[in-house]
């Protein structure tokens with residue numbers, strides 16, 4: 001039973017997330033202490049790209065600021081969400097996250113802190129006058145020290161939709177380049193291989209956790225998600241040369 005003042009938020013696959021007034025309550029992830037320290041660090045710099053961590057509530061759930069706007073959770077999205085301008089703005093936000101964490105204790109010995117789950121479903125868009133643009137990333141549960149290319153490759157996979165639903169490989173490759181240029185990614189040689197690494201890790205991870213009895217992962221597997229990601233992995237392998245050529 002959900003108390004009257006708790007509004008369930010849909011769009012996520014994994015967690016029971018509710019809204020209470022201007023806050024979001026969600027079960028803390030396995031590495032909550034790290035994530036909370038990260039969110040505090042980003043808040044101290046006044047960065048608008050992440051919600052604020054407000055402490056835990058009486059049920060042990062983390063409290064975050066509710067970020068008003070449009071979460072791009074559905075398959076079909078308004079043109080402004082999928083536009084090159086919004087892609088560029090996503091890449092710029094990722095660059096800001098990386099610059100704010102490079103060389104900090106949070107990044108430890110890695111280049112930066114990566115969000116590790118950047119996708120339209122985890123992005124709040126808002127009308128800035130010129131149409132919907134990304135303003136804030138949510139769902140920071142698996143943020144961790146990592147390499148810049150990890151987040152950039154995940155963005156290319158998720159926001160361009162690299163997989164069998166692409167009907168124009170040249171256009172997909174162009175959009176990958178838009179992301180890399182807006183981010184200012186220096187070393188692009190590993191980009192496509194990193195997309196492949198994410199896709200393989202994702203479908204194998206769902207299958208393994210489901211086989212281990214994780215109910216959320218079993219639901220994803222039974223809903224065909226692991227198979228879809230596996231197909232995306234095959235697609236990227238098949239089009240690897242074209243994508244790499246476009247990156248130059």
Ligand SMILES: Nc1ncnc2c1ncn2[C@@H]1O[C@H](COP(=O)(O)OP(=O)(O)O)[C@@H](O)[C@H]1O
Pocket residue numbers: 009010011012013014015016017024026051064065066067068071073121122124138139140
């Ligand atoms: N801080 C927030 N502000 C606004 N909406 C949020 C916020 N956090 C989560 N949501 C909403 O709740 C949904 C699920 O939350 P999310 O943190 O992505 O959990 P999951 O791990 O289940 O994907 C999101 O798709 C979004 O619609």
Ligand SMILES: [Mg+2]
Pocket residue numbers: 011012013121122138139
């Ligand atoms: Mg989510």
